[in-house]
Amino acid sequence: MATQHSRAAARLMISPAVLLLLGWMLIPLAMTIYFSFLRYNLLMPGMEEFTGWTNYRFFLTDPAFKAALINTLLLVGGVLLITSVGGVLLALLLDQPFWGQGVVRIMVIAPFFVMPTVSALVWKNMFMNPVNGLFGHFAQSLGLAPFDFLSQAPLASIIGIVSWQWLPFATLILLTALQSLDQEQLEAAEMDGAGPLSRFFYIMLPHLARAITVVILIQTIFLLSIFAEIFVTTSGGPGTASTNLTFLIFLETPAALRRGHGLGRGRGRDHPGQHRRDLPDADDRQEPGRVRMTRGAANRPQIRSARADRTGAPPAAAHASGGRIWRKMKVGEE
Amino acid sequence: MARAVTNRRKAVTTLAAWLIGIAIFFPILWIIVLSFKTEGEAIKAPLEVLGSPWTLESYATVQERSNYLLHFTNSVIISVGSTVLGLIIAIPAAWAMAFVPGRRTKDVLMWMLSTKMLPPVGVLVPIYLIFRDFGLLDTRFGLTVVLTLINLPIIIWMLYTYFREIPGEILEAARMDGASLRNEILYVLTPMAVPGIASTLLLNIILAWNEAFWTLNLTAAKAAPLTAFIASYSSPEGLFYAKLSAASTMAIAPILVMGWFSQKQLVRGLTFGAVK
Amino acid sequence: MGRITLDQVTKSFGEVNVIPPLDLTIEDGEFVVFVGPSGCGKSTLLRLIAGLEDVSSGQIRIDGEDATDKRPADRGLAMVFQSYALYPHMSVRKNIAFPMKMAGVPEDEQKRRIDGAAAALNLTDYLDRRPGQLSGGQRQRVAIGRAIVREPQAFLFDEPLSNLDAALRVGMRLEISELHKRLATTMIYVTHDQVEAMTMADKIVVLRAGYIEQVGTPLELYRTPRNRFVAGFIGSPRMNFIEGETAAAKGAFAVGVRPEHIAASTESGTWQGKVGVAEHLGSDTFLHVHDTGLADVLTVRVDGELPVRHGDRIFLTPEEDKIHRFDAEGHRL
Ligand SMILES: Nc1ncnc2c1ncn2[C@@H]1O[C@H](COP(=O)(O)OP(=O)(O)OP(=O)(O)O)[C@@H](O)[C@H]1O
Ligand SMILES: [Mg+2]
Numbered sequence: 006m007a008t009q010h011s012r013a014a015a016r017l018m019i020s021p022a023v024l025l026l027l028g029w030m031l032i033p034l035a036m037t038i039y040f041s042f043l044r045y046n047l048l049m050p051g052m053e054e055f056t057g058w059t060n061y062r063f064f065l066t067d068p069a070f071k072a073a074l075i076n077t078l079l080l081v082g083g084v085l086l087i088t089s090v091g092g093v094l095l096a097l098l099l100d101q102p103f104w105g106q107g108v109v110r111i112m113v114i115a116p117f118f119v120m121p122t123v124s125a126l127v128w129k130n131m132f133m134n135p136v137n138g139l140f141g142h143f144a145q146s147l148g149l150a151p152f153d154f155l156s157q158a159p160l161a162s163i164i165g166i167v168s169w170q171w172l173p174f175a176t177l178i179l180l181t182a183l184q185s186l187d188q189e190q191l192e193a194a195e196m197d198g199a200g201p202l203s204r205f206f207y208i209m210l211p212h213l214a215r216a217i218t219v220v221i222l223i224q225t226i227f228l229l230s231i232f233a234e235i236f237v238t239t240s241g242g243p244g245t246a247s248t249n250l251t252f253l254i255f256l257e258t259p260a261a262l263r264r265g266h267g268l269g270r271g272r273g274r275d276h277p278g279q280h281r282r283d284l285p286d287a288d289d290r291q292e293p294g295r296v297r298m299t300r301g302a303a304n305r306p307q308i309r310s311a312r313a314d315r316t317g318a319p320p321a322a323a324h325a326s327g328g329r330i331w332r333k334m335k336v337g338e339e
Numbered sequence: 340m341a342r343a344v345t346n347r348r349k350a351v352t353t354l355a356a357w358l359i360g361i362a363i364f365f366p367i368l369w370i371i372v373l374s375f376k377t378e379g380e381a382i383k384a385p386l387e388v389l390g391s392p393w394t395l396e397s398y399a400t401v402q403e404r405s406n407y408l409l410h411f412t413n414s415v416i417i418s419v420g421s422t423v424l425g426l427i428i429a430i431p432a433a434w435a436m437a438f439v440p441g442r443r444t445k446d447v448l449m450w451m452l453s454t455k456m457l458p459p460v461g462v463l464v465p466i467y468l469i470f471r472d473f474g475l476l477d478t479r480f481g482l483t484v485v486l487t488l489i490n491l492p493i494i495i496w497m498l499y500t501y502f503r504e505i506p507g508e509i510l511e512a513a514r515m516d517g518a519s520l521r522n523e524i525l526y527v528l529t530p531m532a533v534p535g536i537a538s539t540l541l542l543n544i545i546l547a548w549n550e551a552f553w554t555l556n557l558t559a560a561k562a563a564p565l566t567a568f569i570a571s572y573s574s575p576e577g578l579f580y581a582k583l584s585a586a587s588t589m590a591i592a593p594i595l596v597m598g599w600f601s602q603k604q605l606v607r608g609l610t611f612g613a614v615k
Numbered sequence: 616m617g618r619i620t621l622d623q624v625t626k627s628f629g630e631v632n633v634i635p636p637l638d639l640t641i642e643d644g645e646f647v648v649f650v651g652p653s654g655c656g657k658s659t660l661l662r663l664i665a666g667l668e669d670v671s672s673g674q675i676r677i678d679g680e681d682a683t684d685k686r687p688a689d690r691g692l693a694m695v696f697q698s699y700a701l702y703p704h705m706s707v708r709k710n711i712a713f714p715m716k717m718a719g720v721p722e723d724e725q726k727r728r729i730d731g732a733a734a735a736l737n738l739t740d741y742l743d744r745r746p747g748q749l750s751g752g753q754r755q756r757v758a759i760g761r762a763i764v765r766e767p768q769a770f771l772f773d774e775p776l777s778n779l780d781a782a783l784r785v786g787m788r789l790e791i792s793e794l795h796k797r798l799a800t801t802m803i804y805v806t807h808d809q810v811e812a813m814t815m816a817d818k819i820v821v822l823r824a825g826y827i828e829q830v831g832t833p834l835e836l837y838r839t840p841r842n843r844f845v846a847g848f849i850g851s852p853r854m855n856f857i858e859g860e861t862a863a864a865k866g867a868f869a870v871g872v873r874p875e876h877i878a879a880s881t882e883s884g885t886w887q888g889k890v891g892v893a894e895h896l897g898s899d900t901f902l903h904v905h906d907t908g909l910a911d912v913l914t915v916r917v918d919g920e921l922p923v924r925h926g927d928r929i930f931l932t933p934e935e936d937k938i939h940r941f942d943a944e945g946h947r948l
Contacts, residue, residue, distance in 0.1 A: 018431035033462030112364035233551035
């Protein structure tokens with residue numbers, strides 16, 4: 006079905022999408038790369054100065070970068086593992102006949118609809134909070150010391166929260182795939198003497214391969230840029246323990262940009278576990294250009310924006326944090 | 340050839356499935372429960388919480404303090420707007436990829452999906468600057484455009500996998516029947532693909548509704564959707580469980596209800612590409 | 616009105632050359648059948664004519680006018696697809712009306728033509744159903760109806776009957792033939808079923824790997840196949856081929872005898888062999904004869920009543936004047 010006419014039409018039809026995405030990718034990328042070579046002050050244009058690779062060196066040699074890379078891999082890998090294995094098991098269970106399938110299905114799918122900010126807040130406060138959280142209550146009733154999930158095992162806790170959000174997605178796709186499996190194939194295998202385990206490994210799993218691939222592909226896309234869950238729960242801490250690449254770059258973006266523009270609304274940290282900061286606080290720049298990122302900054306209640314409170318928008322405890330790249334330019338400015 | 344399943348086995352499965360179902364659903368159930376409690380009661384041990392009186396107090400407080408309706412309207416406009424805009428751009432593109440595949444079609448699709456893999460923060464500053472210069476910060480229009488671009492690859496991918504199931508012969512028949520390309524897409528492809536388009540629409544409304552990077556970073560007040568509304572209860576109100584629960588319930592309820600009602604469509608949409 | 620000429624037409628998909636240079640003329644009003652084994656390029660050829668594929672080189676003329684670069688819609692041809700390609704979301708009426716709607720035919724004229732087509736195709740009672748609610752045969756008729764109302768210069772059919780069961784196929788075959796007699800419009804019909812080809816065609820085009828092996832009326836092809844391929848392809852059951860001494864004695868590399876041109880007897884004959892499987896059709900019986908020393912197996916059509924059983928000895932006598940001779944390249948001698 007390909008003629009000159011239709012091919013020409015196809016090029017025309019696909020070009021808006023391609024151009025938009027290309028623009029979306031290239032323009033900001035070009036700007037980012039351009040800025041990255043500059044000492045650039047967003048607040049005082051015209052003071053740019055070429056700095057070569059300096060900013061890259063700062064970024065890449067930063068121990069936080071390596072930590073964030075590892076955390077990203079752990080986060081993506083952990084969630085993929087939990088959701089695909091859990092999804093297969095759950096799909097196998099839900100594929101059996103039982104009473105109330107409709108209701109259970111509705112319950113299982115529900116977390117997928119919950120926005121990441123909500124699920125992160127709920128898990129953080131209502132469940133993982135060592136004092137008032139349900140897990141805390143539960144531990145107490147057993148006479149155990151409550152476990153402070155977000156500070157003792159921040160990354161694992163985030164993996165848990167994200168897995169809860171994505172398990173329904175995996176389960177539903179795998180369940181549908183399982184239901185599309187031809188029953189006669191299973192019966193034929195049974196006739197051939199295959200036990201339940203062999204049937205699973207030789208018939209069901211290969212049949213699910215395509216679905217598993219889709220689950221992994223789609224989830225990876227979303228998991229690589231996990232942001233809200235970290236933003237709301239640990240802010241990447243303690244230290245860099247739960248900072249992924251997305252969050253690291255976020256931390257490195259200039260506070261100047263965010264302040265007063267609603268960009269990167271900060272939030273305070275109310276989690277007890279997070280008082281043990283092992284990084285120097287934000288604004289004391291001992292080392293020009295080598296100041297650590299400043300996750301504690303948002304603690305200061307006094308910078309909560311009054312405007313936001315009035316309008317009902319988030320009490321933007323403005324993130325006073327600033328990335329080193331941007332910090333550097335500020336220093337240059339002084 | 341359904342085989343007779345013993346009732347005992349069915350009972351065991353039922354028990355297991357319900358336990359797991361409730362466990363997965365529990366966090367949502369719990370915030371709904373807490374949202375009807377006073378702050379004092381909400382932080383008590385679970386059993387005490389259940390025994391305490393029910394009240395609408397928290398909802399009243401949230402309503403008083405935040406302009407829920409504004410954020411809700413923003414969420415609706417932004418998520419529906421970006422999805423519809425995305426569909427308008429994606430349908431022709433998916434048509435081209437599904438029915439006039441070239442040697443590089445698969446690569447183009449992969450490239451499109453890969454643009455979603457780039458961490459969005461990488462482009463945050465440039466986008467912010469562009470938005471600032473064009474006066475798009477904290478506008479519904481600006482956010483709609485960004486979310487369109489964000490979800491475009493997924494929309495194209497879903498439509499593509501669905502369109503591929505439509506026999507090309509039918510479109511060729513339309514072409515033989517004298518339909519122009521516009522008519523072919525408008526009168527033949529789109530009506531045939533209604534189920535696929537509906538699923539795509541639903542899923543992307545959900546994704547846009549829940550998107551929490553750009554919505555948090557590009558809005559301050561007037562265009563802030565529910566994701567930002569809820570983030571405002573993050574702290575220090577985070578410790579006020581009842582209010583947080585009420586706000587959470589209000590933020591997720593619309594999409595939860597929509598999701599439940601359109602469950603079948605949604606699952607079908609998700610599984611075009613995954614199930615043969 | 617519907618004279619179609621292909622002039623040195625070629626088609627390749629990337630590296631793969633599907634149609635080598637090919638010339639063919641289809642006269643106005645002719646019923647032409649393209650026949651050949653699977654993958655020989657029949658559909659490709661039809662789609663080139665339809666304009667659904669571009670030719671790689673060469674020219675296609677419709678009524679003397681160059682149509683090579685015209686879009687499908689502008690060629691004045693109608694096509695019926697193997698899968699029917701009905702629009703599933705439209706009623707039968709809307710399906711049939713669609714090409715007229717696209718062409719901007721006035722409403723009352725549309726209605727007149729739809730009623731005409733529906734009456735001719737026995738679809739009147741089904742006009743408001745969706746294609747999904749019709750049987751295979753009815754769907755096929757809708758597809759034909761959609762083609763008729765355009766009043767095209769020529770109809771193109773791509774294996775339109777292959778999705779129907781045997782009985783329906785025979786019925787639809789007759790209907791299409793009758794339609795052709797009535798409309799007297801050019802029809803090009805693709806099939807790999809040589810019975811359809813023989814019964815429907817004015818002219819058969821036998822294709823192999825994109826090459827035209829022979830063009831002729833059904834009987835010409837049956838009587839004087841130009842080569843072994845055509846001889847083997849036309850006729851059912853297949854022609855028997857015998858090589859070696861028997862052929863050499865007739866001055867050929869191979870000789871071919873059709874099963875119906877061999878007489879069988881239990882007493883005497885030119886060749887002898889052992890009866891293998893006997894396929895009893897009632898009117899006829901096809902015997903597969905082994906151990907003749909001529910070929911692995913010879914197929915013979917005998918009277919339905921001939922009393923032979925598996926393993927019996929049998930004598931065969933070919934009709935001398937119906938023997939076809941071929942040289943080593945397979946050409947007819
Ligand atoms: N789009 C394409 N790209 C590459 N090769 C193709 C394409 N379409 C057809 N071919 C090849 O061209 C040859 C002819 O295909 P065509 O469909 O014309 O065969 P056919 O005679 O109609 O067979 P059948 O009887 O099975 O329908 C085949 O070998 C096929 O593989
Ligand atoms: Mg074909």
